[in-house]
Amino acid sequence: METEAKGGMDPALYKAATQGCVGILRKLVVNDVKILNSKTPQDNTALHLAALHGHPKFAQQLLAVSEELMVAKNADGDTALHLAAKTGRLKVLDLLVGLARAWPEEPNPEDTLLKSPLMMTNNEGNNPLHEAVRHRKTAVALALLDADHSRAHDLNEKMESPLHMAAREGLVHVVRKVFDFAWVEPAEYVPSAAVSGTALHQAVLGGHTKVVEIMLERQHAALLDMTDPNGNNALHYAAQKNNSHVVELLLGKKTQLAYSRNKDQQSPLHVAAQYGSTAVIKALLQHCSDVSEMEDGNGRNAFHASVISGKANALRCLLRRVRPAELLNRADKNGDTPLHLAAKMSHVHSALMLLRDRRVDPCIRDHDGETARSLVEKKLHTGVTDAHEMYLWKQLKRQESARCRKQQLPPVTFSGDSRTSSHKYFERSVETYILVATLIATVTFAATFTMPGGYNQETGIAIHGHDTAFKIFVISNTVAMCSAIVVVYCFIWAWKDPLKFKIDQLVWGHRLTMIAGLGMLVSLMASVYITVPHKSRWPAYVVIAIGMSTPAVVVLMLGRDVIFVPL
Structure with missing residues (x-):
């Protein structure tokens, strides 16, 4: 055998x-x-x-x-x-x-x-x-x-039960069936280090709201208080996934969950700020506005968490909804306020956002006696000068001089020249944009006087003036020309203050150049459609197909980089 x-x-x-x-x-x-x-x-x-x-x-x-x-x-x-x-x-x-x-029956398990x-x-x-x-x-x-319904709670090598899996996969009927049977002792749900929490945690991670509702209806008292090995409850998980609907369900059963802490002493609001979960931040602050006062093991609140993770959208959301100025200027155990952390970590966007809020105090010094300005200044002394950090330093310096006159501050030890600290490719980029925009403006201006299909010799009006395609041509050609003219003028003034331009206007110049290019593409398709004979339209359709696929090809080749300035 x-x-x-x-x-x-x-x-x-x-x-x-x-x-x-x-x-x-x-x-x-x-x-x-x-x-x-x-x-x-x-x-x-x-x-x-x-x-x-x-x-x-x-x-x-x-x-x-x-x-x-x-x-x-x-x-x-x-x-x-x-x-x-x-x-x-x-x-x-x-x-x-x-x-x-x-x-x-099984008398011997072996x-x-x-x-x-x-x-x-x-x-x-x-x-x-x-x-x-x-x-x-x-x-x-x-x-x-x-x-055999009891098999729903057997644990495999990864310490996952079928209930864990069903909750994660969103199998509503299976979960409902499991909970329809007799009560299962809480010990059955105790998680291990190899699985992300309880079955409720799994349902929240998967974003399966209906499964969460079933669990909360049947056995919410036992499941709500259970945590994963890191001390996270289901609300911490909902904060990760930015699932405000689940947050509403959980808080509806037990508001105290918003004040629970994991092993790092983080509240769900800390987690939401860390992951940039703006919808959850709104829901948590709406139900429990004082949760913004909670600090983690390092003495940091949600503002600190959003700055450290670089989630500017979460920081913006917090600034709009949290009122006490004390929380914006709270120092952690190292003496760092959110503004200090943004300066240390070179999170320029977050730092500028904080500076625009009048409640934020730029005069506060950390345990080493440093302000946010002096922290940026130390980086600039290293010689690796970034244009964005230079701009931030200027803004911090201006704020200090305006708001901290009566306070003792670290001395200013750096005098940066915006022209010498510009990005080494900035000049080439400006020249390229001006060249492209000038060409687009020239071509579109010329197209205005060589209308597709020509003019009526007696009236001087375009022959195809009443056609929809002609109207599309006129509008797209105008959009392309005007966008290009704006880019040319903006980039002419770029030399006056390159740093300010790079921060504030360069992105808009890039976007307008893209709009001008798309306008030229549309005007090309419209003009070909107008001039091709009605009885033989197929060349026009081919041109339209090629023109429409051109932006898709660019996005396919460059990906998300297409929306960023190539510096």
């Missing part, structure tokens, strides 16, 4: 199992019943193959001869029931489940032959219900739950 297993399955049996030929099976068994012990190189028995290919009658005939095939495992540790669950073979599964229900197939696990520690849920076979999972 062992030799047969190593040599592979009998070809006739293999063919019969994959095709479900019961007649051939009977003939083979009559000749030699031991043929059922033969296996494929992956240790699949004939029952495995029948389950895999969905042949219930063939499987029934096999089990009538050898019921021990029910607990036979292949190289992956899968039984036939595992394979039926993976592939969603419901008829085969119903047959196997019916036999598994009548399986004898005795595989006496262990119920519903409980048996594969090499990953998954029981059949794990596999059904993992492969999103809802009907199969429901059938397995009807057979």
Whole structure:
């Protein structure tokens, strides 16, 4: 028998199992019943193959001869029931489940032959219900739950239960079925370091609001207070995913969740600020406005968290909704305010946003006696001068001189020249933009006096003036020309203050250049459409197709870089 297993399955049996030929099976068994012990190189028995290919009658005939095939495992540790669950073979599964229900009790857990197939696990520690849920076979999972609902809480090698998986995958019917059964002790939900929290955490991570609603309706008291190994509750997870609807559900059940802390002493608002979850920030502050006062283990509030993570959108949201000036100027354990951190970490956008808020005090000194201005100044002394940081330094210096006259401040030890500290490619970029914009303005201006289709010699009016395509040409040509003219004039004044220009106007110049180019493209398509004969339009359609695909090709080649200034 062992030799047969190593040599592979009998070809006739293999063919019969994959095709479900019961007649051939009977003939083979009559000749030699031991043929059922033969296996494929992956240790699949004939029952495995029948389950895999969905042949219930063939499987029934096999089990009538050898019921021990029910607990036979292949190289992956899968039984036939595992394979039926993976592939969603419901008829085969119903047959196997019916036999598994009548399986004898398990007096010895080590005795595989006496262990119920519903409980048996594969090499990953998954029981059949794990596999059904993992492969999103809802009907199969429901059938397995009807057979033995307690299997929904078995843990695999990754310490995940089928309930964890169903919650993460958003299998609403499976989760509802699990919670329809008797109460499960909270100990069943205790997470491990290998899984991201409880089943509720998984549902929140997956963004499955309906699953969350079911859990909160049935067993919210036990689940709400449970945390993952890092001390995060479900509200911390909702803050990560910017799911304000789930936040509303959770706070509706227990408002105190907003004040809970993880192992880093972070509140859900800290997490929302760290991940840039603006919708959650709004919801948390609407329900619990004083949560903004909470500090983490380093003495940092949500403003600090948003600055450290570089989430300018979260910082903007906090500035609009948190009123006390004290919180904006709060120093952490190192003496750093949010403005200090923004200066230290070169988060120029965040620093400028803070400076624009009159509540932010630029005069505060850290434990080393440094202001935000002097911190930036130290970086500029290193010689690696960035235009954005130079601009920030100028703004900080101006704010200090205007607002900190009566206070003792670190001396100004740097005098930067905006012209020498400009980006080395700035001059080339300005010249390129001016050249491109000038060409576009010239071409579009010329097109104005060479209208497609020509003029009426008597009236001087364009021949196709009443056509929709002609009107599109006129508008797009005008947009292209005017955009190009604005770019030319803006870039002429760029030399006056390059740093200010790079921060404030360069992006707009880039965008207007792109708009001008798109306008030229539209005017090209419209003019070709006008001038091509009506009886033979196909060249015009080809030109339109090429023109419309041109922006797509540029985006495909450059990706998101197309919206940024190439400096």
